[in-house]
Amino acid sequence: MKLEKITSLHGRRYEDACGTALGLEILGERWALLVVRELMLGPKRFGDLRASLPGLSANVLTQRLEGLEAAGVLGRRRLAPPASVQVYELTPWGLEAEPIIQAMGRWAARSPDHDATLPLSPVGLMLSFRTMFDPGKAGAARTALGFGFGAESFVVRVADGLLTAARAEPEGVEAVVTGTPEAVAAAVYGPAPERLEGLTVAGEAAAFVRFTGWFELPPKAERRAA
Amino acid sequence: MKLEKITSLHGRRYEDACGTALGLEILGERWALLVVRELMLGPKRFGDLRASLPGLSANVLTQRLEGLEAAGVLGRRRLAPPASVQVYELTPWGLEAEPIIQAMGRWAARSPDHDATLPLSPVGLMLSFRTMFDPGKAGAARTALGFGFGAESFVVRVADGLLTAARAEPEGVEAVVTGTPEAVAAAVYGPAPERLEGLTVAGEAAAFVRFTGWFELPPKAERRAA
DNA sequence: CGGCATCCGGGAAGATACTG
């Protein structure tokens, strides 16, 4: 076994008192913020994280989890028997990183290089709902919708101009939408024509169609100065 | 010479439609967001950037500037003769990255590992004012203050519960504060005792002392779950 | 001096294989 450095954080520091710099030391390493994103809606297991982040290899995930745990962003917990599996979950402070993810997502959605056709994780889609929801368009409407993506399911509620999304089994919802996250994103954010392409909607399909009108992607930015 | 990939962005992509992932590809590389931060309050020259980000080497800065320019975050402009120097400035879209910097700063300020005694850049300090200003504490108070750090000077105005900070020569201000950014930060964010330590205030010193009461650092987060 | 290319050492990221 070789001697390890005792630096609580990794070696390369910015040496800058600005909080932004410290935030970058904690969340700025590759994949770190995406790991946090995947945990934003509840605990996950090692394998769940790997599955939702294709391209992230096991050893790097191990390093990120260690670093984020050391920084106090997440913790590991063992579920009670008979499950007895280990899950990773955000600390309360880690949960508060959501505004960072939202600001980043809202800003980058305006990039000329943004490609909405790439794969999308279920949690990423749910967080995008929180980010892109437009209370002005929803008005006083209310609804509760279920979303199913393989083993993961979510309930999204809209009421009083507020949208909430949480991992939960769909009960007492107006409709349950099943399909890939990409197909749901296309229905919500795409132009109207291809709506409901590749999706199955159980229950009040009209409720989901109404729902798709309550979101708006921000306009693309120009590459040059105004 | 070896064949270069033509990927407009650097090689390692996340392949994820979520805006957060694209934002990380653009701003997630080392130093990138800090370069943007330094340009947030106006254009800077190559050397100015190096001076405000000690530890960032010239070749890496060149790479970051190239990458950020390719992404449409900043542009380079040559000032009119006789100055004839090249400066880097954010595009309108690049300017909109400030919420990311603010969210990151506000969040990381709660880290148990945050060390406020490290060096601080003038622009970092000004942005922290924007982030940490508490309208409730300022109430209906108004003021205009000048800050001088070597060659860089700024004017901060508070009125109607809003704080603005911009690079400008101090004219028509109540007081002009001169010193290091660290000393100003200690006066504004530190406990009351060491106020005005190492600072010189020209004009209405009382106006600056009042000003220091309008900010509050958020409480430290616990490292463990609640 | 400002901007950028080049070379080099160390270390992080990525892919694969392996173990309990």
Place this chain on the structure above:
DNA sequence: CAGTATCTTCCCGGATGCCG
């Protein structure tokens, strides 16, 4: 399934040098 071990590749950081 949850990681660890190993190897390769590439990025980061520092130094040097060229050119306007």
